[in-house]
Amino acid sequence: TVGILQKPDAVSETSKAPQQTAAVSSQKGEKTPSIQKKKALVVYFSYTGNTRILAEQIRQNVGGDIFELQPATPYSTDYATVEKQGKQEVESGYKPPLKAKVENLASYDVIFVGTPIWWYTIAPPVATFLAESDLAGKTIIPFCTHGGYGAGHNLEDIKKLAPKAQVLDELVLRGNSKYEQKDIFAWLSKVGFGE
């Protein structure tokens, strides 16, 4: 699939829904480029790989760059250990130091933020990223994968950690190794990356 960023001409001014235009209108009131033409970053954390697969598919469709968040101290390879540790970290609000930071975050206007659901919310490395980054004025487009219990309160928590960002609709999918393209397309279209 050719990402929309490679063919911005395919989207005409008149084909855009009003709220998609509003989503990127600037406070200063000058004319802003359509969201599709802005440089996007896909940033995500993934422990068992489900969110990574989704992140890569999103990136293939929107272009831009991709960055995997990793804790400075890797999680154990033992799933049961990580389930317990994750519970403690989530419940205490722990934000693990990250192995590396996104360079030039300031150069991205739109940031897709992906997380597995850990104990009904974002995984701790994603909390670290949101808390440590200057996201004022950015557009955040969240996506998550879960194990069957849904997205929990992760969206509220993202908004709390990025109060100065505009947070758009989230894509919520059950963790998988193969996602339905139509689900991804429908959501991308809703958040302004449609064809």
Ligand SMILES: Cc1cc2nc3c(=O)[nH]c(=O)nc-3n(C[C@H](O)[C@H](O)[C@H](O)COP(=O)(O)O)c2cc1C
């Ligand atoms: C520490 C931990 C906590 C989890 N908590 C939840 C949860 O609250 N609800 C849920 O539906 N799935 C939960 N899961 C399952 C993951 O959300 C699901 O498998 C997800 O797709 C994993 O993404 P990943 O492969 O990118 O790590 C949890 C998994 C782990 C390791």
